[in-house]
Amino acid sequence: MSALLAVLITLWAVSGRARAAELYGLDLATAERATLGPAVQRAGAKLVRERTSPSDYDVYQAPGLVPGSRNLYLGFVPDSGAFAFLEYEISTHLFGHYVGLLSAKYGPPRTVAGTFPSSARHTWQDAGVDILAYVDHAAGFVRLVYAQPANLEQLRSAQAAAREAEQEETRAAGAAFY
Numbered sequence: 001m002s003a004l005l006a007v008l009i010t011l012w013a014v015s016g017r018a019r020a021a022e023l024y025g026l027d028l029a030t031a032e033r034a035t036l037g038p039a040v041q042r043a044g045a046k047l048v049r050e051r052t053s054p055s056d057y058d059v060y061q062a063p064g065l066v067p068g069s070r071n072l073y074l075g076f077v078p079d080s081g082a083f084a085f086l087e088y089e090i091s092t093h094l095f096g097h098y099v100g101l102l103s104a105k106y107g108p109p110r111t112v113a114g115t116f117p118s119s120a121r122h123t124w125q126d127a128g129v130d131i132l133a134y135v136d137h138a139a140g141f142v143r144l145v146y147a148q149p150a151n152l153e154q155l156r157s158a159q160a161a162a163r164e165a166e167q168e169e170t171r172a173a174g175a176a177f178y
Contacts, residue, residue, distance in 0.1 A: 021106075021129040021146055023086065028146055029128045033081035036074060040065075045072050053162060057085075057155075068094040070141060077154045084151040090142040095135055098144055102131060109133075 021028045024039035037058060041047060045060035048071075057075035065072060068091035075084040090098065099122050103109060109122035114134075124131040132145040 021126045021131060023146065028083055028086070029148060031083035033074075033076040033083075036076075036083060036086075040072065040074065051076075056159075062088065066090065067097075068142075075152070075155050077151045078158045079154075082151050082154075083148055084155040085145060085147040087146075088142075088144040089139070090144055092135055092140065092142055095133070095142045098142065099133055102133060106131065 024036065024043055026036055026039055037047075040060060040062075043065055045062045045065050047058065048061050049059040051058055057073050060072040060074070062069045062072040066088060070089040070091070072089075073085070073087040075086075076082060077084055095118075099109065102122070102124055106124040106126050109124050112121045112123070114120050118135050119137065121132060121134040123133075128148060130145075130147045130149055132143070132147070134143055135141075136143050
């Protein structure tokens, strides 16, 4: 019986990781605004714009944070401060390099073909965190995104509610002129 238990524990240990994607020493599945923002700044990112409303996100200048990076965006669930997404803007010539690094760490990606070979989207999933790499041709750089899907949905819902409230406020203000 103990030999069977040892085999089962060994199989469990090698079959997958127990923790989620980690950046800046933090488990992204459980990261929060209070710890991730300061960790990014300690790594060298410069805060450019802190969220201006609960449904907004933080913007950092991040040259050198990772090779080829330009900006970094961090989004959190408004009420709890739980991690929702982290997005890097990276030079397009490094796209293959990052796909290779992510593949080495998380295994082969699930690739969704685009209109052109360069517009393919590569995705990985790691213990509740989605990772996405693609070339944003319109903006002229690579987007490398880490997201916690349930938290990202909460952030998007808060953003939609804020937009709706703003539109209603605008309609009400406009009605005063008619």
